[in-house]
Structures are given as C-alpha cells and as structure tokens.
Amino acid sequence: MNEERLILQIRDLCDSPQPENKSKFFQYLKEQEMMNRRHPVISHGEFLAGQLFYIGKWIWMLAGCLLLFIVWISYRHPGNYPFALTPLLAAGILLETRRSFRWKMAEFEHAARFSLRSVILARLFLLGTVNTTGLLIVILIVRPCFSYSLLRVFLYMMVPYLTASWLGSVYERMHRADQGLGSTMICILSSAFFAAVPAFFSWLFEERLTVFWTAALVLITCSLAGNLRKWTRNMEEPVWN
Amino acid sequence: MDLEDQYDRIFRYLYFYFHDRHLAEDLTQEAFLRFLGSRTYRDENRQLQYLYTIARNLCRQYYRDKTITYSLDEEKDITVTDGFENSLIQTLSLQKALQSLSPEEREMIFLRYVNDVPVPVISGLYQLSRFAVYRKLKSILQKVRVEMEADGYE
Amino acid sequence: MELTADRITKQYKNKIAVDRMSFTLTKGVTGLLGANGAGKTTLMRILCGILVPDGGTVTCDGMDVETEEYREILGYLPQEFGYYPEFTGRDFLLYMSAVKGLQKADALKKTEELIEVVGLKDAARKRVRTYSGGMKQRLGIAQALINDPQILIMDEPTAGLDPQERIRFRNLIANIGKDRIVLLSTHIVSDLEHIADKLMIMKEGRLLWQGEWNTGAGDLEEFYISRIGDNR
Numbered sequence: 001m002n003e004e005r006l007i008l009q010i011r012d013l014c015d016s017p018q019p020e021n022k023s024k025f026f027q028y029l030k031e032q033e034m035m036n037r038r039h040p041v042i043s044h045g046e047f048l049a050g051q052l053f054y055i056g057k058w059i060w061m062l063a064g065c066l067l068l069f070i071v072w073i074s075y076r077h078p079g080n081y082p083f084a085l086t087p088l089l090a091a092g093i094l095l096e097t098r099r100s101f102r103w104k105m106a107e108f109e110h111a112a113r114f115s116l117r118s119v120i121l122a123r124l125f126l127l128g129t130v131n132t133t134g135l136l137i138v139i140l141i142v143r144p145c146f147s148y149s150l151l152r153v154f155l156y157m158m159v160p161y162l163t164a165s166w167l168g169s170v171y172e173r174m175h176r177a178d179q180g181l182g183s184t185m186i187c188i189l190s191s192a193f194f195a196a197v198p199a200f201f202s203w204l205f206e207e208r209l210t211v212f213w214t215a216a217l218v219l220i221t222c223s224l225a226g227n228l229r230k231w232t233r234n235m236e237e238p239v240w241n
Numbered sequence: 242m243d244l245e246d247q248y249d250r251i252f253r254y255l256y257f258y259f260h261d262r263h264l265a266e267d268l269t270q271e272a273f274l275r276f277l278g279s280r281t282y283r284d285e286n287r288q289l290q291y292l293y294t295i296a297r298n299l300c301r302q303y304y305r306d307k308t309i310t311y312s313l314d315e316e317k318d319i320t321v322t323d324g325f326e327n328s329l330i331q332t333l334s335l336q337k338a339l340q341s342l343s344p345e346e347r348e349m350i351f352l353r354y355v356n357d358v359p360v361p362v363i364s365g366l367y368q369l370s371r372f373a374v375y376r377k378l379k380s381i382l383q384k385v386r387v388e389m390e391a392d393g394y395e
Numbered sequence: 396m397e398l399t400a401d402r403i404t405k406q407y408k409n410k411i412a413v414d415r416m417s418f419t420l421t422k423g424v425t426g427l428l429g430a431n432g433a434g435k436t437t438l439m440r441i442l443c444g445i446l447v448p449d450g451g452t453v454t455c456d457g458m459d460v461e462t463e464e465y466r467e468i469l470g471y472l473p474q475e476f477g478y479y480p481e482f483t484g485r486d487f488l489l490y491m492s493a494v495k496g497l498q499k500a501d502a503l504k505k506t507e508e509l510i511e512v513v514g515l516k517d518a519a520r521k522r523v524r525t526y527s528g529g530m531k532q533r534l535g536i537a538q539a540l541i542n543d544p545q546i547l548i549m550d551e552p553t554a555g556l557d558p559q560e561r562i563r564f565r566n567l568i569a570n571i572g573k574d575r576i577v578l579l580s581t582h583i584v585s586d587l588e589h590i591a592d593k594l595m596i597m598k599e600g601r602l603l604w605q606g607e608w609n610t611g612a613g614d615l616e617e618f619y620i621s622r623i624g625d626n627r
Contacts, residue, residue: 003382006335006385006386007354007382009335010335010339010350010351010354010355011354014253014257014351014355016253016257016265017256017262018249019248019249019262019265019266019269020262020266021266021270022245022248022249022252026244026245026248029273029277040498040501041496041497041498042493042496042497042498042499047493047494047496050493051493054479054490056481057481099479103477103478103479103480104475104476104477104478105476105477105478105479107440107445107471107473107476108471108473108476108491108538109494110443110444110445111443111444111445111466111469111471111473112466112491112494112495112496112542113463113494113495113542114494115463115466118494119494278396279396290457291456294457
C-alpha cells in the first residue's frame with residue numbers, strides 16, 4: 001500500500017464529529033472583545049520616519065553649514081584642502097549614535113518594542129543617507145572649480161569621509177557607553193591628516209594614482225560595511241556591564 | 242491565524258484523546274480562552290505551537306485529575322481512551338498497527354497527517370529538529386506498514 | 396499569564412550579582428526587597444531583556460525575553476534615567492510611544508490620559524528640565540504604562556516621591572496589579588506593606604525568601620529584618 005493511501009486511511013479513522021457550540025462560543029468571544037487583544041503596531045517604515053523628527057536640530061545644522069562651507073572654500077581656494085573637511089561630516093553621524101547614552105535614555109529604549117538597536121540604526125541610516133547624499137550633490141556642484149575629472153573629485157572627497165566614518169565607528173563599537181568624544185576626535189584628526197597630505201605629499205593627487213585612490217575607496221567601504229555589521233549584531237549588550 | 246478553523250482542529254485533537262464530544266468541546270473552549278487571555282508571538286507557527294501546548298497540558302491535567310478522583314472515590318472511571326481504540330472498526334488491521342505504536346508516535350502521526358499541523362510546529366512541540374521530525378514520521382509510517390503486512394494486509 | 400525565570404545567573408568580573416535564581420511571577424503585585432547592592436537592579440534588567448544572563452532563561456507564556464513580542468507587553472521603569480534636553484513632558488511620552496510602536500492616534504490618546512493619571516497636566520507642555528525630582532519620577536512611571544503593559548517592572552519607583560505622591564502611586568499600582576504582572580523593587584519596606592501580594596527577599600544575588608504576604612501577618616519591617624538576619 002502506498003503512503004498516500006495509508007495517510008488517507010488514517011485520516012478516515014480519526015474523523016471526529018462536528019463541534020456543536022462553535023458559533024455560540026465565537027459569538028461570545030466577539031461580545032467580550034477577546035478576539036483582537038493585540039494593539040496595532042506601527043511598521044518599521046513608520047518608525048523610521050518618526051525618528052527623523054527626533055534627530056537633534058543642531059546635527060542637521062552642522063551638516064548643512066559644513067556642506068556650504070565646502071562649497072564656499074572650493075570656489076575660493078580650489079586647492080586640495082577642501083577635501084580635508086569631509087571627515088567632519090562623519091562626526092555628526094557618530095555623535096548622534098551615542099545620544100541615548102549621553103542623555104540616559106538607553107535603558108528606556110532598550111526595553112521598548114523597537115529596542116535601542118532600532119533607534120541607533122535608524123539614526124545611523126537617516127543621517128548617513130542624508131549626509132552622503134548631501135556630499136554627493138556638493139561634489140556635483142563644486143566639480144567645475146577643480147581641474148580634476150568628476151571621478152577624481154568624487155574619490156578625493158569620499159575617501160577622507162569614509163575613512164573617518166570607518167575609524168570612528170570602530171571606536172564607537174568598542175567604547176559604547178563612554179561619555180568621551182573619542183569618535184569626534186578621530187574625525188578631527190582624520191581631517192587634520194587629510195589637510196596635511198597635500199602639503200607634504202602633493203604627488204598623491206597626480207592622475208596616475210587614481211587607481212590607488214579607487215582601491216582605497218573600495219577597501220575602506222568594505223571595512224566600514226564589515227564594521228557596521230559587527231556593530232549591529234552586538235549593539236546593545238555590553239553597555240551595562 | 243484562522244481561529245475558527247483551528248477550533249475544529251483542536252476539537253478533533255481533543256476528541257482523538259477522549260472520544261467524548263462534550264468533554265472535547267469544553268476543553269477546546271478552555272484552551273481558546275487561555276490562548277486569547279495571553280499574548281504570544283506574532284509568528285503563526287509559534288502561535289499554533291502555543292495553542293497546541295495549551296491543549297496538550299489541559300489533556301494531561303485532565304488525565305491526572307481523573308486518576309486522583311478515581312482512586313479516592315472508587316467510582317466507575319470515566320473511560321479515557323484514545324481515538325484509535327474506540328472508533329468504528331473500519332480497518333481492523335490498520336487499527337491494530339496503530340495500536341502498536343507508542344502514544345507519542347500516535348500523537349505525532351495524528352498531528353501531522355490528520356490535523357495538518359506544519360512540521361516546524363511539531364518540531365517545536367517535541368523539541369526535535371525539523372529533520373528529525375521528518376525522519377521520525379517516515380519511520381513511524383514504515384512501522385505501521387510493516388505491522389499491517391505482518392497481519393496479512395496488502 | 397506567567398513570567399518564569401529559570402536558574403538565571405549573572406556574574407561581573409569579581410562578583411556574582413545574580414546567583415541561580417528561579418521563580419515564577421503571576422498576576423498581582425510582587426515586591427522585591429533587598430539592601431542596596433543585593434542584585435535587584437541586575438535582576439530587573441535581566442527580566443527586561445536589557446542584560447543577557449550568563450546562564451538560565453526568562454520566558455513569559457513561552458515567549459523569550461529577547462523577542463519583540465515580549466518587549467511589546469513590557470513596561471519598565473529604570474532606577475536612573477534621563478531625557479533628551481529639548482523634550483517637554485508631553486514630547487517625552489510621545490517619543491516613548493513611538494519607540495514602543497504605538498500608532499499615532501493611540502499615542503496621543505494614551506499620552507493625554509496618563510498625563511492626567513500621574514498629575515502632570517499643568518506641566519505637560521513645560522520642559523522636563525524644569526521638573527522637580529518627583530515630577531520626573533512620575534513622568535517615568537507614565538512612560539512605563541503607556542503601552543498598556545501586561546508585565547510591569549519598576550526599579551525603585553517611589554524614589555523622589557513625596558508622601559502624598561506615594562499614596563497616589565500605591566493606589567495606581569494596586570489597581571494595575573489586579574490583572575497584570577507587576578514587580579516592584581525597593582529598599583523602603585513600608586512602600587510595599589499595603590500593595591504587595593507577594594514578596595521576594597534578595598540578598599547577595601540569591602533569593603532568601605519568597606511567598607504570599609498579607610497585611611494581617613504582622614509587621615513587614617520586622618519580618619524583613621529577621622529574614623535578612625537569619626541568613627547572615
């Protein structure tokens with residue numbers, strides 16, 4: 001006998017009569033309003049949109065001013081120095097991720113449905129997207145100020161920005177609950193470093209090294225992504241130890 | 242989760258154990274009240290697993306209480322038998338084969354093939370991996386078949 | 396509804412904060428008593444999923460403590476907390492509603508309702524910065540209740556409240572505790588005397604005593620001291 005027939009026979013064998021009071025019972029449940037005890041909850045998208053309004057106003061202002069400053073400097077002194085400003089853009093993003101700890105809201109958020117992790121990720125995502133988009137637009141605007149091709153301006157702008165983001169996020173991942181401004185310092189130092197580069201190693205900006213910059217961009221982007229993944233996975237727990 | 246549909250299935254599950262319409266329905270309603278009285282996972286399979294866990298605990302509790310009453314009052318026991326034993330003799334040989342299984346094996350076969358409980362839910366109920374559930378179901382069916390063939394049924 | 400802790404253990408570098416504690420919480424108010432440093436806060440953080448224990452599990456009706464669904468029915472008041480500097484009392488509650496996943500209409504309704512319940516109506520649109528300690532504490536209590544939690548865990552909830560506010564808080568909790576799991580920690584014994592149905596006494600990370608408590612059973616303070624003393 002094949003399996004299907006066997007199963008069908010078992011089903012037949014275990015047939016039951018129909019329950020008698022089913023409709024009465026469900027009527028009762030509906031009257032007692034027991035059918036839907038769960039509150040409707042907002043979706044992740046709605047949560048993300050809501051968080052947009054809770055990001056500190058001065059963080060937006062800082063980013064805005066910085067981008068305008070980059071544009072202004074590029075028009076006035078289109079040397080290799082404007083590129084050194086982009087790491088500061090990362091400082092705002094990283095600062096915002098520690099806001100919960102700074103203002104002692106972390107425990108509240110941690111015990112809520114959308115957890116501390118969602119809150120930090122939402123901030124990272126929102127600020128990261130807006131700042132990066134802003135920078136990309138600025139690159140398009142200032143491109144005519146430089147004698148470089150669009151690709152090279154893009155590389156010279158993005159590499160310092162992503163380097164600072166990467167190093168800063170490594171610091172944030174390792175020293176979460178500290179009050180310190182470590183990641184801001186890292187951004188400022190990266191900025192200083194990239195300001196010093198054209199003074200001492202101006203040959204780095206020669207066209208033949210574009211390949212090198214591209215490789216650096218790819219490498220740093222991968223490191224940043226890897227670090228963000230690690231950070232995301234382990235964003236909450238060690239905070240209280 | 243379609244509660245009304247699950248009501249029928251939980252009823253069938255309890256009927257399978259007690260073979261008593263009224264008792265099965267009482268316990269079904271009790272299980273639903275408990276289920277709705279507490280909030281649980283949003284995931285359907287986890288919900289279903291929780292519902293079956295409640296029903297199963299009610300069963301056990303009932304068996305336990307009855308045993309106590311029996312030993313104290315020396316009354317005639319309310320016969321608690323599982324469905325395979327008492328149902329109409331359709332396929333005697335199949336019945337005998339099923340009877341040779343352990344209660345847990347019978348329950349697993351019932352849940353999967355009669356009540357169409359998804360394998361992940363069964364794996365949660367028995368604390369087995371999904372793979373182990375698949376394997377176990379296959380081996381039980383095989384056992385039934387061997388038993389029936391030994392009985393001369395082809 | 397049952398909240399079950401099974402052999403939970405948490406160890407810091409050189410100290411065991413919670414040592415293989417097992418217990419079950421049911422509907423009603425449970426008081427958690429213990430001196431400072433007995434491990435109350437660590438235990439509560441574990442029950443809220445904020446700290447992951449080194450061993451053991453916490454579940455509620457089969458739901459694990461680290462799941463979204465568990466946090467959805469949880470209300471928690473930490474011992475120490477702050478607020479974002481630009482927040483008014485009302486902003487604070489609306490923000491917490493959002494993080495707890497409440498829909499906009501529900502959030503507005505519950506916020507207005509709870510502002511009334513904790514007596515912050517006149518101060519709701521003022522900055523939290525200008526609040527007194529007691530007002531801030533009441534705001535914390537309100538946020539814990541905003542998602543209509545089935546499990547309410549409060550760490551030293553009466554800290555900073557004046558005697559009148561304490562009485563109001565006790566009435567509020569007694570009411571909520573009727574059909575929910577409520578766990579309150581305190582080192583002030585008299586806070587629990589009239590509202591706790593059950594007691595747990597903790598010392599050095601272990602459960603010294605747990606059981607029902609009724610007001611007829613004598614003086615709670617004396618009982619507590621004798622328990623703590625017995626196990627020295």
